[in-house]
Each structure stands twice: as C-alpha cells, then as structure tokens.
Amino acid sequence: MFVVAYRWTVHRGKEDQFRTAWRRGTELIRARYGSLGSRLHREDGPGGPRFIGIAEWPDRATWQAAYDARMVYDEPATRAAFVDAIAAADTLPLLLLEVTDDLLDRG
Known part of the structure; x- marks a missing residue:
C-alpha cells in the first residue's frame, strides 16, 4: 500500500x-484512477483552517499514473468549488510513504 498526504489552507467560512x-472529488478519483480512498483531517492554523488529506493507493505506480494525469475528473462544478474554497495549497504532496506495517482497525 502507498500513502500520500496533501495540505490545504481554506478560506474561513468555506470549510x-x-x-x-x-x-466528491475523492469519490471520482477513486472511481477513475483506482485510489483506495482518503481521510480528511482538520487543524486550526494561523492563516485559517488547514486540512490534511491522507490518501491510500494500492501501490506507488497507481498513484504515479493518476498524479501524472493530474487526477482530472469530469465534474467541473466540484473542481471549481474545491479551488474556490482554498486560500493556499502545497504545490507538491506533503508526504509520499510506502506502508510497511498496518495495524489500523478497519472494522
């Protein structure tokens, strides 16, 4: 399994x-590119609320193919709402990690 973390600062009031x-974007990426889904986490930062997305992929190659394709999906309104809410985003993934041991309870 391969895990990727992303970070966004969101405009206050647009959380x-x-x-x-x-x-919705995560659902579309899962359906089109084969991700295993993602979790979204929130923290309050000095520039506004920050969100960290932790996405799981079956392997690095599957993620890399999606990343190279810019994870485009055919739902412009969803993409526009996402971009409109963002005050700042890291331009590159925050973390790229190979999972070596997984003890999360998924039950």
Missing part, C-alpha cells in the same frame, strides 16, 4: 464547501 467538494 463545508471545501469538505463537500473534497469528498
């Missing part, structure tokens, strides 16, 4: 818009 667009 729900961001989360809705993130959830």
Whole structure:
C-alpha cells in the first residue's frame, strides 16, 4: 500500500464547501484512477483552517499514473468549488510513504 498526504489552507467560512467538494472529488478519483480512498483531517492554523488529506493507493505506480494525469475528473462544478474554497495549497504532496506495517482497525 502507498500513502500520500496533501495540505490545504481554506478560506474561513468555506470549510463545508471545501469538505463537500473534497469528498466528491475523492469519490471520482477513486472511481477513475483506482485510489483506495482518503481521510480528511482538520487543524486550526494561523492563516485559517488547514486540512490534511491522507490518501491510500494500492501501490506507488497507481498513484504515479493518476498524479501524472493530474487526477482530472469530469465534474467541473466540484473542481471549481474545491479551488474556490482554498486560500493556499502545497504545490507538491506533503508526504509520499510506502506502508510497511498496518495495524489500523478497519472494522
């Protein structure tokens, strides 16, 4: 398994818009590119709420193919809502990690 972390700072007041667009985008990426899904985490930062997305992929090659394709999906309104809510984003993934041991309870 391969895990990738992303970070976004969101405009205050647009947190729900961001989360809705993130959830839909994640569903579309899972369906089109084969991700295993993602988790979204929130923290309050000095520049506004920050969200960290932790996406799981079956392997690095599957993620790399999706990344190279820019993870484009055919739902412009979702993408527009996502981008509109973002105040700042890291331009590259925050972390790229190979999972060596997994003890998360998924039950």
